[in-house]
Each structure stands twice: as structure tokens, then as C-alpha cells.
Amino acid sequence: MAANLPTQSQVQGGAGVTEPGIAHDEHAHHDEHHEQSFLQKYIFSTDHKVIAKQFLITGILWAIIGGTLSSLFRLQLGWPESTFEWLSPFLGKWIEAGKLNPEFYLALVTMHGTIMVFFVLTAGLSGTFSNFLIPLQIGARDMASGFMNMLSYWFFFLSSVVMFASLFIETGPAAAGWTIYPPLSALPQAIPGSGAGQTLWLVSMALFIVSQLLGGVNYITTVINLRTQGMSMSKLPLTIWAFFLTAILGLLSFPVLFSAALLLIFDRSFGTSFFLSDIYIAGQALPNTGGSPILFQHLFWFLGHPEVYIVIMPAMGMVSEILATNARKPIFGYRAMIGSLLGISLLSFIVWAHHMFVTGMNPFLGSVFMFLTLIIAVPSAVKTFNWLATLWRGNIRFTTAMLFSIGFVSLFIAGGLTGIVLGNAALDIQMHNTYFVVAHFHLVMGSSAFFGLWAGVYHWFPKMFGRMMDEKLGYVHFWLTFLGVYLVFLPMHYVGIAGFPRRYYAWTGFDTFSQFADLNKFISAAAIIAFFAQFVFIFNFFYSIFRGRRATENPWNSTTLEWTTPVVPGHGNWPGAIPAVHRWPYDYSKPGAAEDFIPQHVPYSQTQSSNLPYEKEME
């Protein structure tokens, strides 16, 4: 039975030895049992590659929804005086006398954030590529537990259904911001979205966290136990290091969000006062006393901050891989890259309160968190310099994936630097919750992570579907998006420096915020155009699945193990034995080598002309 494959590979990986005999048996019995029902093969599949595609396609659907929501609120922000009667066929009662309902505006903002951060950039990005690449790149037949992996997707799916349903209910979806700060998120009297919409949000997130934990445990176990022979931790591609550390971050931080959500559910439904105190609302003094809304913020950001690294680290890993492959050069400072990932992972847990400098938290705590926050800039800087050094004296092929990787580095620099302003408590007094923050995180974790996602899709598409995506359309997609992102988010800094608060339905009520009406129109137009440019990608993606040019086994001349599998790897990934690994993953353009890349599974004995002195011993 195909279903017992993971167990066998577990034995194999656990022993750390590849036994060709067993693998060949598998091969044989693979071909016999190739017929799986449609349901088994594509829906309730335990194959990591199918699950990866499920995550990817669900993620793309969510990205379309999240992008649409942002276009809607950018319309409002760009043209606050206009009427949007033409939207009423879609939005129904949320268009009141031609105007967008302000509470629905907040719901749009909230859902855009929730969808993009969790459903697209966590599940869609890390879910897709951790699943797809971990077994393929470490040389495993599948995840440690295929069944848990399947559950991980289906919990995500369930969570998606609940969140999607919440968009259509009478009182509207959650509207208290993606950070769902109580008391606003706890009291339906305060905003209608905090009624059923918020309940569904919390249920959905609880399911989402279950999905994340099932996935995370699996990724970690797989990386630790199922590496093929010779694949020591110091020979892992940086992608795997990134996924591995991301999974650890998720495993340690998501439970804290779960606890925050649980306590909030208690406050909302069972009359507890964890986060509520001294509240008079809707003509009534509530009985709750002694709770602290700030406590919620601590719990939320204890996840929330690692979360931004959960989003960005997989992108960093993939970009490192793609830059090296297409510059035909080893990644510069492989160990420093791992070290900086470790540093970022560690520090990401002790910087959360920089989101809370002006919440009334003790200023001394602010000083400590400012110090820790600015330290985290150092490993990020190291990574950036290493990427630049990787390009230096390379021989660069501009595949679409490479363009997006270079774009990633550009956006990561642009967005990362302003983090140094925001991490400074004294400067955060003015910048907190302004569009400066919005511009900052949309560049550094939003757009960058999206660029990482696209780079990954273009790069590994041939291995996923056995076909190539169209390069020309890819170029159009990249240039429109790259331009679009800068046109949206650079001017947004100006608006932020001027102090425009975020989550405002309109700034027209304030004299102080009257000067950038034109700029906001410009930003909105650029954002909407950039959003429509994404349909080039969506067309390219789905078209290429069925009609794209056929791929070869290793179209990018890459060194890592996934490219040693057949064009479309079957269940179990390698038809024969799993290749053993002999060298690090970045032997590109090695002096003396016949070709400009030496795959990881090629032993030193076959490359005597290019071996470095210390490698001679390993011949």
C-alpha cells in the first residue's frame, strides 16, 4: 500500500542509511499501485507535494480576496468625497446612500490584514514551500507523518471556510483591526463586527493555529529525523534552515495567541474580566473590573512579532537559494546566513513590546525593548550584505524567480531600514500607528514576503507541475509589480511622516491631515493597478499548469536534491534509492569543475579536478 510509505522512509531516515534494496522494492510496488482514486490523489492526499499545491492554490484564492478588499478601501481613501453607488451590487447594504459604511471600512481593513498575514503569507507561503521542499531537499520520501500533514491542510481549509463565511454575515466580519485589541473586539456594543463576526474570527483562528501546530511539528520532526545519508545540518540548503526555524517559531508562539484568543472568548461569552475593566458603553456600566487590555497586547504580540519573522524567513531562505542558483555563485557566508537566521529567531521572541511603546506600558520596559529591537537589525543587515556579495562577480541569469529575488532584496532594504526609526521609542511616539508604520511593514514583510512567494512559485513550478511558467508574462508581472509596490509604499512614507493615522475612513475632518489628498489618490490608483497586474500572474499560473512548456528534470542547473527527482516526482519522490549527499548545496562555478554546478549528491571522488585542499581527504 502506498499509505505505508512514510513509515518506511521514517525507518530509513532514522537509521540514516539508504538501503538501495528497500528503495527498489518500493519502486516496484509503486508502479503496481499507481492507481489511486481521484479523492485519494488530489483531495485527501497524504503526499506532501499535493498538500503543498493545496496550500498554494488556497493561498492564491485568499490573496485575490485580500487584494480585492484592499482595492475597496483604497478607493475610499483615494476618493473620500466620491459616491460608490456602482459597488452596491457587490456590497449590498454596506453602501449607504452611495457611501461606504465606516464600520464596513474597518471590517475591510481588519480582514485584509488577517487574510494577508495568516492565510496568505503564513499558510500560503510557509505551508506551500515547507511542505513541498522539506522532503525533496533533505532527501525524504515524504513528511514524518503524512496523515498529520493532511490534517494540517484540512484544518486550514476548515479555518478558511469559517473566515470566508464571516464575510457574509448580517453584522459583518470582525472589524477591530487584525490585532483585535479588546475591549473593542470584546464588545458588540462598541462595533457590530465584534458580534458574530468576531466569534467566527476567533473560531477560525483557533482552527488555523491547530493547522499551524500540526504542520510545524511535522516540519521539525522531518528535518531532524528524515535527512538522507550524508545530509548533516551543515549541508542543508538555506531554505530548509529557514523553514525549520520558522516552524520552531510557530510552534512556540502560536499557542500564546491561542491562549489570548481563548481568554478573549471567555471575556466575550462567559463574563470573565481578563481584558476588561471600568467600561461604560451604550448607556450602561459593565460589571467587569480588574482586567487589562494591555495584557492582551502582550499576549498578542508575543505571537505577533515572531509572526512577522514566520512570514519573512521562508522568503529569505528561498531568495538565498534562488540568488545563488541564478548568479551561478555560492551563497556568500553560508554559516553567517544560518547564524543570522538563528539570531533573528532568538531575538524575535524578545522584541514584541516595541509595538507597545505608547500604550502606557512602563517606560523602562520601553527602553529594554528598544535596545533588543535595534539589535535585531544587525543579523538582518548581515543577510542583506551577504545577498549583495552573492551577486558580486556572478554570472546572472534573469529568470523570473531571480527578478523577484532581487526585488525582494530591494524591498527588504527599503522596508527594513525604517524599522530602525520605529524601533526607537522616542521616535515611535510620533510615528506609532501612522502611515509610516503601514508603509514600513507593507514593504518589509508584506511585499517582500510576497516577492519571496512569487520567486518560489516561478522557481519551483517546473518541479510542481512538470511544466515551465511563461517567462515573458513573468517579466511583465515582475516589472509591473515592482514598480507598483514602490509607487504605493514610498509616497506612503510621506503621508506617515505627516502623521496621518492608520485605519481612518477619511482624513477630511482634520486640518492637520488635509494636505495629501492628491498623493492619496495617486497611491490608491497605483495600488489598484498593481492589484490588477496580479491577474497576469494568475493567468500564467493556471495556463502553465496545463499548457506550459514541458520542463526538464533540472531546468535551472541547480545543485539541490529536488532536481534529482523525475520531472514530475511521484509518490515517494525518487523512483529508485534516495541519493546520498556528499557536499554542501552551493557548489556553483567551482574552479576546475567541468560544469558550473556540482549537485549535492555527486561524491568528491568524481570531482577530483575541482576539490579544495580540505576536500581531498573526502575523496
Add this chain to the structure above:
Amino acid sequence: MTTLGILLVLVLLLVVFGLLFRLQIMTSIFSGSSSREIGVSNRVNAILFIIFMIVGGAAFAWSFIDNYDKMNPPIASVHGHATERMFWTTMIILGIVFTLTQILLFVYSYKYQHKEGRRAFFFPHNNKIEVIWTLIPAIVMAGLVFAGWKEWTRITGPAPKGSVVVEVMGKQFNWLVRYPGRDQKLGVVNYRLIDATNEFGFDLSDKNGIDDFVAPEIHVPKGHPVLLKIRSRDVLHAVYMPHFRVQMYAVPGMPTKFWFTPTKTTDEMRAQTGNPKFNYELACNQICGRGHFAMKLNIIVDEPDDYVAWYGQQKSFSEQNPDVLAGFKQKSDNLVDNETAASAAAVVPTAKASL
């Protein structure tokens, strides 16, 4: 009808696009360029990066200079000048790093584009360089942290003795303002006592509250430290006063505070900005519901003398609402006479030295 028209145009555009796409694939197959691994497009992309850098950089510089005046709200507080200086110093450092790294990124991309027969330089690591570029950002960060920490401690340190005290309370969707009255002491408030008249929840059995007064806007004297006490009575709000570089959350159940020293009166600022209608504005900066975007309060910075005069004219809440006071009187009778006459001048204590 228009919607239908737009949809029709979109559909036609898609069809045209699809046809062009097929055509492009066909021609590339027939011309054989689809089988070439690295073609002209590699060069085109390399050039586009350079164009992007030059045109984009120029556009960025131009738009930045063009908008510079609009993006700096005039400063009207002592610490505001310090943080503003630090902000732009930091931005200059960041700007230099940004420019250098972006130039390297795009120039390398262009310069090291694929060339037939060339081989990339095998350069896996170099410890010396790596140590240097770990240390440099670490040192720069240390400097920024230290400067930021010093300023932050100064700003968030205790307010000078004798600061003018104002209390702001956020509620959906406006701000309430309270002054301590002549005794300089804010009375106790209790959220359970809030109703349509007693919006603040005054507990008038506390004698300190008898002379407290409420105001429709904030008045503060120029040149005096002002201690803003901040409350919320329902959900989170945030007091954000961009001109004073002041921001602090209003948290239900946890009073917060922020002190600052205004440096320019409203009239001076009107003259400076050339806008006769200029007002210092307080905006809510923490999502709080439907009216979040309209939760505004004006702040008026007076000359100290005008402030004293204004303060003296205010009638206490208890005086304006004798019914509420009577309600509390029934409960307890040991109220001190309202006329604990301190001179109005005492309202602005002689703390000018702190400037």
C-alpha cells in the same frame, strides 16, 4: 449601463491579451528563441534594472523634495524639536545606507549579467569582511539606541513639579476634558457614576472634585510643562497630537499620562503657517469604532496671562450641575466650602525655570 460597458471593455481586453500571448508563443517557437536558454531578454532585464534605478531614484528624490514641506507638521513642543532632529538624523543615516545598498544591488545586477563563456567567481565566504559588516551596523545601532534611550527617558520621566494638569477622557466618539480647578487636585471619578449629565463619572463626595471643571477644548499655557492625564471609559483610544509630538493610549481601567511643554501659542502658529484658521488638533489614533476617524479635539495654546484669565472664568462642574451635587450631598454632608479661594494666578505655578 456603465458597469456593463466597463465589463465589456475588460472582457475584450482579456481576449486581445490572450491572442497576443498565443501569438508571442508561436513566434518564439518558430524563431527558435524558446529553445535558447539565455536570450536577449536577459540583457533587457539587466538594462531595465539600471533604468529603474536611475529613473526611480530621480523620481523618488524629486517627489521627496516636492513634498518635504508638507510632510513636516510644524513643531510646537520642547521635546518635539529634539525628536524631530533625531528623526531626520536617523533618516539621513538610513538614506545613505538605502542609496548605497540599492545602487550596489542594481549595478551588480547589471554588471554581472550573464555573459557567454564567463564563469562566476567562486567566493563562498570571507571572515574578515563578514566581521566588519557585522560590527559596523552594530556600532551604528548602539549609537542610535543610546541617543534614543536618552531622549525617551527624558520624555517619559516624571513631569516637573507644578506642571499644569489636564485630564482627557476618550469615549466613543469624542473627547472629554477636565481641569482640577483652583485646588490643583483632580477629584475621584468612578465609571459607575457615569450618566448623560455626569459624563466623566464625577464622584462629588470627594471634596477635591468640587471645583473641577470640564471644558469643550484643551487650553494650555505656552512655555509651561503640561501634564496630560489620560483615561478611556469604553474601548482603547489614543491621544495623538502631531504638532506636539505627543502620543499615548487611553486605556479603560488604566490611567496613562504624558507631559510636554508647548512652545508656540495658537496665534503664533497661525502667523507662522499663514493659516488664520490653524488649530492644534488632537486625533484619536487607536481604532475605536465607527467614528474613529472623526474623533477630534482642538487644543488652544494661550499666552500664560490669557490662560490664567480663561481658567478663572470657568465654572466648576458642581456649580453648573447642582442636581448632581445635591445627589451626593444627600449621601454625605462633610463638604468643604466651594470658596477655598486660591487666587487664579496660582493656576500657573512658577515653574518657568523648568524651561
